[in-house]
Amino acid sequence: MTEQWQQDITKWISEKELLQATLSQPKRKDGTAAPKTVIRPIEMKNGLFYQFEYHFANKVTHDNIEEAKAAERAIGLLQENYRQALVKTPEADVQLLFNKKGKAAVLKKPPTGDSKKGVQQHNRQKQRVLAEGKAAPFLVELGIMTPEGLVHAKKQDKYRQINRFLEMVTDVLAYLPKDRELTIVDFGCGKSYLTFALYHLLAVEQQRKINIIGLDLKADVIAFCSGLAAKLGYDKLQFLVGDIADYEELQTADMVVTLHACDTATDAALAKAVNWGASVIMSVPCCQHELFKQVDNDVLSPLLSQGLLKERFSALATDAARGTLLEVLGYKVQMLEFVDPEHTPKNLLIRAVRTEQQGLSVKKWEQYEQFRQFLNISPSLEHMLAERWPNEISK
Template sequence: MESKEQWKSELRQWVEGGQLRQATFSQLRSKEGGAPAKTVIRPIELKGALHYQFQYYIDNKVTHENIPQPEAAERIASWLEQHYKQALFKTNDADVQILFSKKGKASVVTKPATAKQDTESLTHNRQKQRVVQEGEAAPFMVELGIMTKDGQVIAKKQDKFRQINRFLEMVTDVLPHLPADRELTIVDFGCGKSYLTFALYHLLAVKQQRRISVVGLDLKADVIAFCSELAHKLGYDNLKFQVGDISQYKDQSSVDMVVTLHACDTATDAALVKAVEWGASVILSVPCCQHELFRQIRNDAMAPLLSHGLLKERFSALATDAIRAQLLEVVGYRTQLLEFIDPEHTPKNMLIRAVRASGGSAETERKWREYLVFRDMLQVTPYLEKALGERLPQG
């Protein structure tokens, strides 16, 4: 048993000393008080100052409140006493469980620490400064059902929220490669419901006040109608959507950025060819359903791998994206293959990010020779090589 003053004093020391890593409150004293079923508290850094973030779990929603460090100890103690029977505090030195009796007396059990962290790892666990911050409502996210009107992320949309921010981080990284002295032209091939198209417009046109013109292209007329209506509702005047096929699209003579997300099989290649023809400064592509090479690959030495359909499918997808990245290098791009967070938890989470570069002829020849060795080893004739045609050294 422990007095109220004693555990509160220890709590104050944990908070003021920056030792509290997490607190979890559960088992409501009363279900009629309207308190959340669970509250989780973590340290975060906001604008260079330590705060403690309260995460409130109510039904299927999670809301947040950030409390400055000087006020946190008193708030944590009062919130626990008012609403909960049980708490688990994780500190640098120990895990401390507090159980309250019906009369409000505290019973404390202390165990070895499971959340001991150094200063560096604490910094990594502090709230990430995302492009779109929770608590600041982005109109497009509200309309698409990701956020509430007060800026809280809906629990079931947390994965989509993270995916959008991951995409915007990747866009932010390549902004120095885009022209800064004129209007940017951006095309999104296979835009679908356009979560990321709207996010891109929000970042560049709304937050950064850049002059841009964005076109979203998709084969589904009902999806395009939905996106067009939403763009009009949001006042995104320079964001247009139209029905069309990637390979047949000819409405632009030059484009600065090409985005293609989950365009199926060689539709991704068709988008890459368009980007190269336009001389796009930036290409962002998340390939999907890479079936082309699956039907072509032949190599007796790789029989233990290729004889298993599942392994052959995965290898074919990796080989396809390796070929795409290498051919983009050959025609003058610097490429990276990055992990892209997919909200549906599928393996289709590889993003090819390419920026226009000035490579010398010797470097081009080396990349081309590497490609030929790889291609011939697999005995394949990739669509992308044929479509790039005269832009490749053999052309």
């Protein structure tokens, strides 16, 4: 027999009265149920859905459920997993308290806040470059979205990462030439989620003339990416097997992307970008070991005597040196967090754009020299770009 609270939930959802529901106090402590589940309506391109947001200790996952199935899911979760719920509607805030036999006590209070404002708030999705509800073919092929434009629950982190990257790109598009075809190189492209995203943004959505080259050492990965590009009809996106340091096929490039190029491979990619005159550089370094063996300063011995602290400090010093050398050459540099640390480990992204500034910055070079001498380091990027330092500012 259907209980009154079940009928109420079905009614609130079918009549679009449910603004938000928070399910809490799991019946079991074995971790099978999220400590808290939040349900809210979201408007998508193909209609109204209900987002079930599962809050675990160290992550948050989502399911977007069709309106017709949302009540059944909510009732099932309450029957199986939770001891209480707080449901907000325009008419009342309703609290459901379940006893050990599953019977519910229902408490109603006046609605909190402006109910109309609440509907707008909970129906509004965060505006993303790749909006949920509108299927992007490459995301469907890569298993991130369904053909209907819904993001798979297990791919939410990757979806956020791709959107964050495209947001960072969008911020600097004004620095790229607009009167000709753009050449973009992605060093160490891997499975190329972001390479495909970049092509989709610029070539498909913005209809810009571009040529993108993805480079990676793994032949099987390149074969997969090449096949997918052909399937999608991305005829100006090509993938090649090759090493960053040995790639000599281009004379110029407008944008260079390098993600997780290991140790001094990042420096090789940055040097290539500078020598090509790239207007935009997006680089996420990793595995930075070079300066760990070099950095030495008695004043910093409390820090450098601890291996873990020295490793982290050396990585930061490496990127500080890279950023400053790019600034010497007239680039405007920002150090950004690449991924929301709530969902995946923090990554640092070096974003550099070439400005109209003529000549080299003597002031920045002096800052770099003081920094280098203080730490007793000799960064690879400086040596890779040695011919760019004129006598008046070089060592």
